[in-house]
Structures are given as structure tokens and as C-alpha cells.
Amino acid sequence: MTRTLALIVGVIAIAGSAEARTWTVGGPHADFPFITPAIAAASSGDVIVVRGGVYREDLVLDKALTIAGEGNPTLFGTGAGTVVTIVAPHCELRGFTIEGSGTGETNQMDAAVQITSNDNRVVGNRMRRVFYGVVIADATRNEIADNEIAGLAHLPFGKRGDGVYLYRAPNTFVARNRISGERDAIYFQYAPKGRAIDNVVSDARYALHDMFSDDARIVGNTFSDAAVGANIMNSRRITIERNRFERNRGIPGIGLALKDCDDSTVRGNRIGANPRGLLLDGSSANQFIDNAFLANDTAVALFSSAERNAFSGNRFQDNWSDLLLNGRDSSTRWAVDGRGNYWSRYRGFDFDGDGIGDAPHPLVGPFERLEASNSAVRLFLQSPLASGLELAGRLSGGARSDDAIDARPLARPPSIVDEKRPPRHAGLALTLAAMLGALMTVFIVEATPCSRSKV
Amino acid sequence: MTASLSAADLLTIVRLEFVSAGRLRWVRLLSAAFALLSVAAAYAAGATSELAGPDGFARTTMTLVPVVLVLVPLSALVLGISGQATEPGSEAFLFTQTVSRSTIVLGRWLGEVAALGGAIVAGLGAGAIVVTFMNGADGLAQYACFVAASVVLGVIFLSLAAVIAAATERRTVALGVGVFTWFFFVLLYDGAVLSLAGWMTGSAGGRLLFGSVFGNPADLVRVVTLSVAGTPNVLGAAGDAWIRFLGGPALAFAAATTGLAAWIVAPLAAATHLIARRDL
Incomplete structure (x- = not known):
């Protein structure tokens, strides 16, 4: 073991001709005024330190180099094609502001x-006004972390590039990036075992897009103000934990969409203020545990093609509709091991105090059932008739046999990872409401009873 | 009846009707009810959901829409009919005065519009104060649109009240017809349309639903309110399809505005026409 290690060190030492050298670029007493000649002069394992300034060049890293910006240098590409191309393994690029990529006019992934x-x-x-941010193709074990990527936000989605596009790139680590103004902010395509951790994405078509990429781990990200928060398609065994999917109100407007995506775990996420919180289409045997569905227009849209999914310990609160079923659903389990979900629309009681509501909770109201049969019915949302139907359905109490039912609804909202902060100015609002109420009462009482005089 | 409209006469009648309506206790009660409801809705929308933030006003609007759709038409019909339909004797007396009959109808209508509009704006305005304190003024303009739409709803049903009062001889009959009209537009119409659409096959059902919105002012106001002031894109694909059905955003806007204006003007014109021809 020791001999092998010594041998490797020896080989590297010979290959690197004695030891790794540090080159400087820009500023006084630098080795080179530009980066390209420094790359040409350096050998594998060397470090090139680039000082503050603007460098108008496109780079090709064809040997294992570390290129480190000091004092935030700007690498301003030539405006055609890609700014930095890395073809050698073990390279590192850090500390730059990168601008001036092509804009895809030649149908290339600039x-x-x-x-x-x-x-x-x-x-x-920091990558600014770039077409694509980072493109990785036919490569593995790359790390894209702590970058800020701002795309061509003024263009429609169809004319933008992707933030981090991974094509046939397994085991890629994408962490703590802030991405906005791109088409798909993070896109795993044929890129299994990827990890997207703690990224913050806004203003995109899909904040995260996963196609044919199994075993991805998507943890701790914030996906907001996109058309779709995360769109996971044709993939297996995806882990989606502790993310926030919020205000993804573009068209089609979905927080988390799983299409033909099986055996995945979705746990501890906050899915809030989306037109549709979760969309399940052709996706089977997935687990949805301890998520919070808050203030969505429709919390869960479930197609009959989605089978054997399980929901337990989720909090469904303040959604206009909790569940929209498209077709019949017979195989979704709304309680696992005797633990159902919390529904703020549940009107039952928990007299025996076991934390489980005594009566089962039918998930689909009469209006949602109508809407499922004809999508144009949604035009009648919030109409008095819809409220009346809801009330009538509740009074008759008869859930139909083919209805989705949570047999073990939780009586109290479970606490979710990001615990609820006290509402701002709640006290002030209450005081104000009380004051207004008092004022109105005085106003009414003061009014003398007075019959209407007609001419 | 060729007497022309006189501005001074009109103003007198407007003022008379406004004062008369303002003396009604239940009109003030309505304002107070709206104030309490909007404060409660604003508080619920802002406080129970951690995410309301930028959607504070939109969620308040969404919560208030069904309440407004029930209360405003009913109070407009009752206020309008009790204002326009009077006992036979007083009518005969009033019509002998030197004001034209259309001036009387229009003046009463304007006075009722002012009274009911004031009650709605004052009531719903209270909610705006709370949301602004809790979540900031984001979306205040949209909430103002919602309040304006509520007033328009009231105005439409005041016009309907005028025509009901003009078409009936006795006040009690008019009130009965008014209550039925309310029930028809608030519940029956939607129920009938939804049932009918359920029977239709293919895209005909969708087209019926899209078109039916114009047949009921309450539906038109609701769809416009949700599109403009609801949580963004809340009508989803159905809302987009409706706009496409009407020929794009600009045409949809024009159609909705024309529809609302027609629902105000047509019944009012009919009412003046009927009153002008009434044989005392």
C-alpha cells in the first residue's frame, strides 16, 4: 500500500516536472497579461492565479489546471460559442465573473x-447574461457549487439556455448555486445518481428537470416563481427531501410534477402557493411523507395512471382544493400504518383523543368531482353554487364508494421541517379588527331607527 | 313623455334617494358586515398561511368572492326594488310633478348606486387596511379592482331591480320577483348550466360553460374578478381556454367590459321605457 502510494507520488512528481507551479496573470509583475498564454505555458497540476480585471478571451483547459480568480476578475468571452471549455480532467475554475457567451444563434449550446x-x-x-450556464456532457463526478447563474431573463423560455445542463453525466454534484432567468435551471438528462443540494432557483421554465436520470437526490433546494418547480420524468428511485416549491405560477404552474416516475421518496418538503402543488401522472409506488401542502390552488392533481402511491403525515392546509382526481383512483393509500394526513378542511372530531379524527375524511368534494369530468367547470370556482355543493356534500355525509378517503385523518397539524413562524403583525391586525368592529357597532347603535320616507 | 332630463331635477332625486337609502339601518349594517368579513378574510388569508406574502390581497379576494356574490345582489335587489317600486298612490302623485319619469327612475337608480357603492367600498376597504399592515401593499391595485367589480355587481342588480319594479304593479310582487331573480342568478342558473353541460358530449359542454358566463352577471363578475384579482392563474387551463374562446386577451377584455356594461344599461333602459309607458 505504502509502496503503491510512493509510486503514484513519484509518477506525478516526474509528470509534473518537479513540483506544481503557480502562475500569475494580470496586474503588475505578472507572468502573463492574458490567461490563454498562461494555460499554454503551464503543465498539469499547476495553478494559475488571475488578478482583478477584464479578460476578453475564450479559454480551453486541456490539462489539469486550477484557475483561480483573485479580486473578482471578469472573463468576458468573445460573444460566440462557449467562454470556458474544459476537456481535461481534474480542473478547477473559481472566483470569476463570466460573461459574453454566444446566445445560441448558431444552434450550439453556447x-x-x-x-x-x-x-x-x-x-x-458568477455567470451573467449567459445562454447556458454550465454544460456537462459525457463526463462524470463533476462538481458545480456556489455559483450564481443569471441567464437571458428578458427572453422567453424557448430562447433561453439551461442553467446547469447535464447530459449523460452521472454522479454530478450541483450545490448551493443561485440560478435565475434560464429555461431549465438544473437539468439532469441521462445523468443518474446526480445530487442537487441547497440550490436556490427562480424565474425558469422548470427549476429542476430530470429525464431518464435514476437515483437523483434533490435536497434542501428552493424552487420558486418558475412555470414548474421540479419536473421529474421517466426516472426511478428519486429522493426529494426538505425542498421548498413555492409560487410556481407560470403555465402550467406546478410545484412538483412526477411523470412516469416510480419508487421515489418525497419527504419533508414545503409545497406552497402553486396553482397545482403536486401532479402525479403515470407514476407509481412513490411515498409522500411529512410534506406540507400550503395555500395551493389545488394541492394534489392525481391521474388514474398513477398507482399504488402512499401519502402519510402530510399537512394539507388552506388549499382551494385538496385533491383533483382525473379518472378513478383505487390504489392510492391515504394512510400508512394507521397514520393519515392532516386536512384543514376536515370537519370531524377527535373525541377519544388519540390524535386521529373519528370519522374518515372524503378527499374529493362534489365540485372537484365535476371539475375532473370537465375542466371548463373550473370557471365556476368560488361561486356560491360550488360552496353550496360543498355544504350539501358534507351534510349528506355520503362519500361514494369510489371516492378517495383518508380513513385516519390527523386531528392536529403535524410539525413540518421549517416550523411555522408567528405571523407578522398578527397582534396589530387583531387589534385593528377589534377596533373596527367596535367602531362599526357604535356606528350602528348610534343610528336611530327610522322608517324610510318616500316622496 | 317627452320631458327632457334636467340636471338639477336629477340631482335632487339622486340626493333624496341617497339620503333615504342611507337612513336604512340594514344598509349600514351591510357595510359593517362587509368590514368585519373582509377583516376576517384578510386575517385568515394572511395569518394562517405562511406563504400569503405577495398573495395576501389575492387570497383575501378569493375568500370574499362567494360572500360578495351572495350578499351584494340580494341587497341591491332589495334596495333597488324598495326604492323604485312605491305604493300606487305616491307614484301617481310623484308623476304629476314637473320632472320626467325617466329622470325619476334614473335619479333613484343613481342615488341607490351611490348608497350601495359607498357601503361596499367602505366595508371592503377595511380589509385592505389589515392586509396592507400585515403583508404590505403588494396587490392593492388588484384588490381595488375586486372592490370595483363588487360595486359593478351591485349596480347591475340595481338596474335589474329597476326593471323588476317597473314591470310589476305592486311592491310585494316586485320584492317576490326580486328574491326569485337573486336565487336564479346566484344558484339556479349555475346549477342548470352545469347540469346541462354534464349531459353534453365533446367540446359542446365546454363551449356552453364558456358562453354561459355572459348570461349571468354574477358569473361574469366572478370570472373577471378571479382573473384580475385572484391568485395568479387560479382558473388555470379553463381560464386560458375561456380567453382563447373569446379570441385573445384584448377581445376577452372588450367582451367582458361590454357584457358588464350591457347588463347595467339594458335593464335600466327597459325600466325607463316601461315606466314611461305605464298607465297610472
Whole structure:
């Protein structure tokens, strides 16, 4: 073991001709005024330190180099094609502001950074007004972390590039990036075992897009103000935990969409203020545990093609509709091991105090049933008739046998990862309401009873 | 009846009707009810959901819409009919005065519009104060649109009240017809349309639902309110399809505005026509 290690160190030492060297670019007493000649002069394992300034060049990293910006240098590409192309493994690019990629007019994936080799790191860069941010193709084990990527936000989605596009790139680590103004902010395509951790994404078509990429881990991200928060398609065993899917109100407007996506775990997420919180289409045997569905127009839209999914311990609160069923649903389980979900629309009681409501909770109201049969019925949302139907359905108490039912509804809302903060100015609002009420009462009482005089 | 409209006469009748309506205790009660409801709705929308933030006003609007759709038409019909339909004797007396009959109808209608509009604006305005304190003024303009739409709803049903009062001889009959009209537009119409659409096959059902919105002012006001002031895109694909059905956003806007204006003007014109021809 020790001998092997010594051998490796020896080989690297010979290959790197003695030891790794640090080159400087820009500023006084630098080795080079530009980065390209420094790359040409350096050998594998060297470090190139680039000082503050604007560098108008496109780079090709064809050997294992670390290129580190000091004092936030700007790498301003030539405006055609990609700014930094990494073809050698074990490269690192950090500390740059990168601008001036092509804008895709030639149908190429013009990017700030393009990678076709393994084990590279792109960390702590700002990419501004770029077509694609980072494109990785046919490569593995790359790390894209702590970058800020701002796309061509003024263009419609169809004319933007993707933030981080991973094509046939397994085991990619995408963490703590802030991405906005792109088409798909993070896109795993044929890129299994990817990890997207703690990214913050807004203003995108899909904040996260996963196609044919199994075993992805999507944890701790915030996906907001996109057309769709996360769109997971044709993939298996995805882990989606502790993310926030909020205000994804574009068209079609979905927080989390699973299409033909099986055996996945969705746990501890906050899915709020989306037109549709969760859409399940052709996706089977997924687990939805301890998520909060808050203030969505429709919390869950379930197609009959989705089978054997299970929901337990979720909080459904303040949604206009909790569940929209498209077709019949017979195989979704709304309680697991005797633990159902919390529904703020539940009107039953828990007299025996076991934390489970005594009566089962039918999930689909009469209006939602009508809407499922004809989508135009949604035009009648919030009409007095819809409220009347809801009330009538509740009074008759008869849930139909083919209805989705939570047999073990939770009596109290379960606490969710991000615990509810006290509402701002709640006291003030209450005081104000009380004052207004008092004022109105005085106003009414003061009014003398007076019959109407007609001419 | 060719007497022309006189501005001074009109103003007198407007003022008379406004004062008369304002003396009604239940009109003030309505304002107070709206104030309490909107405060409660604003508080619920802002406080129980951690996410309301930018949607504070939109969620308040959404909560208030069904209440407004029930209360405003009913109070407009009762206020309008009790204002326009008077006992036979007083009518004969009033019509002998030197004001034209259309001036009387229009003046009463304007006075009722002012009274009911004031009650609605004052009541729903209270909710706006609470939301502004809790979540900031984001969306205040949309909430103002909702309040304006509520007033328009009231105005439409005041016009309907005028025509009901003009078409009936006795006040009690008019009130009965008014209550039925309310029940028809608030519940029956929607129920009938939804049932009918359920029987239809293919896209005909969808087209019926899209078109039916114009046949009921309450539906038109509701769809416009939800589109403009509801949580963004709350009508989803159905809302988009409706706009496409009407030929795009600009045409949809024009159609909705024309529809609302027609629901105000047509019944009022009919009412003046009927009153002018009434044989005392």
C-alpha cells in the first residue's frame, strides 16, 4: 500500500516536472497579461492565479489546471460559442465573473462553462447574461457549487439556455448555486445518481428537470416563481427531501410534477402557493411523507395512471382544493400504518383523543368531482353554487364508494421541517379588527331607527 | 313623455334617494358586515398561511368572492326594488310633478348606486387596511379592482331591480320577483348550466360553460374578478381556454367590459321605457 502510494507520488512528481507551479496573470509583475498564454505555458497540476480585471478571451483547459480568480476578475468571452471549455480532467475554475457567451444563434449550446471530462470543479463563479450556464456532457463526478447563474431573463423560455445542463453525466454534484432567468435551471438528462443540494432557483421554465436520470437526490433546494418547480420524468428511485416549491405560477404552474416516475421518496418538503402543488401522472409506488401542502390552488392533481402511491403525515392546509382526481383512483393509500394526513378542511372530531379524527375524511368534494369530468367547470370556482355543493356534500355525509378517503385523518397539524413562524403583525391586525368592529357597532347603535320616507 | 332630463331635477332625486337609502339601518349594517368579513378574510388569508406574502390581497379576494356574490345582489335587489317600486298612490302623485319619469327612475337608480357603492367600498376597504399592515401593499391595485367589480355587481342588480319594479304593479310582487331573480342568478342558473353541460358530449359542454358566463352577471363578475384579482392563474387551463374562446386577451377584455356594461344599461333602459309607458 505504502509502496503503491510512493509510486503514484513519484509518477506525478516526474509528470509534473518537479513540483506544481503557480502562475500569475494580470496586474503588475505578472507572468502573463492574458490567461490563454498562461494555460499554454503551464503543465498539469499547476495553478494559475488571475488578478482583478477584464479578460476578453475564450479559454480551453486541456490539462489539469486550477484557475483561480483573485479580486473578482471578469472573463468576458468573445460573444460566440462557449467562454470556458474544459476537456481535461481534474480542473478547477473559481472566483470569476463570466460573461459574453454566444446566445445560441448558431444552434450550439453556447455556455459560460462546458465540460467534457471527469472530476472537475466549477465553484464560486458568477455567470451573467449567459445562454447556458454550465454544460456537462459525457463526463462524470463533476462538481458545480456556489455559483450564481443569471441567464437571458428578458427572453422567453424557448430562447433561453439551461442553467446547469447535464447530459449523460452521472454522479454530478450541483450545490448551493443561485440560478435565475434560464429555461431549465438544473437539468439532469441521462445523468443518474446526480445530487442537487441547497440550490436556490427562480424565474425558469422548470427549476429542476430530470429525464431518464435514476437515483437523483434533490435536497434542501428552493424552487420558486418558475412555470414548474421540479419536473421529474421517466426516472426511478428519486429522493426529494426538505425542498421548498413555492409560487410556481407560470403555465402550467406546478410545484412538483412526477411523470412516469416510480419508487421515489418525497419527504419533508414545503409545497406552497402553486396553482397545482403536486401532479402525479403515470407514476407509481412513490411515498409522500411529512410534506406540507400550503395555500395551493389545488394541492394534489392525481391521474388514474398513477398507482399504488402512499401519502402519510402530510399537512394539507388552506388549499382551494385538496385533491383533483382525473379518472378513478383505487390504489392510492391515504394512510400508512394507521397514520393519515392532516386536512384543514376536515370537519370531524377527535373525541377519544388519540390524535386521529373519528370519522374518515372524503378527499374529493362534489365540485372537484365535476371539475375532473370537465375542466371548463373550473370557471365556476368560488361561486356560491360550488360552496353550496360543498355544504350539501358534507351534510349528506355520503362519500361514494369510489371516492378517495383518508380513513385516519390527523386531528392536529403535524410539525413540518421549517416550523411555522408567528405571523407578522398578527397582534396589530387583531387589534385593528377589534377596533373596527367596535367602531362599526357604535356606528350602528348610534343610528336611530327610522322608517324610510318616500316622496 | 317627452320631458327632457334636467340636471338639477336629477340631482335632487339622486340626493333624496341617497339620503333615504342611507337612513336604512340594514344598509349600514351591510357595510359593517362587509368590514368585519373582509377583516376576517384578510386575517385568515394572511395569518394562517405562511406563504400569503405577495398573495395576501389575492387570497383575501378569493375568500370574499362567494360572500360578495351572495350578499351584494340580494341587497341591491332589495334596495333597488324598495326604492323604485312605491305604493300606487305616491307614484301617481310623484308623476304629476314637473320632472320626467325617466329622470325619476334614473335619479333613484343613481342615488341607490351611490348608497350601495359607498357601503361596499367602505366595508371592503377595511380589509385592505389589515392586509396592507400585515403583508404590505403588494396587490392593492388588484384588490381595488375586486372592490370595483363588487360595486359593478351591485349596480347591475340595481338596474335589474329597476326593471323588476317597473314591470310589476305592486311592491310585494316586485320584492317576490326580486328574491326569485337573486336565487336564479346566484344558484339556479349555475346549477342548470352545469347540469346541462354534464349531459353534453365533446367540446359542446365546454363551449356552453364558456358562453354561459355572459348570461349571468354574477358569473361574469366572478370570472373577471378571479382573473384580475385572484391568485395568479387560479382558473388555470379553463381560464386560458375561456380567453382563447373569446379570441385573445384584448377581445376577452372588450367582451367582458361590454357584457358588464350591457347588463347595467339594458335593464335600466327597459325600466325607463316601461315606466314611461305605464298607465297610472
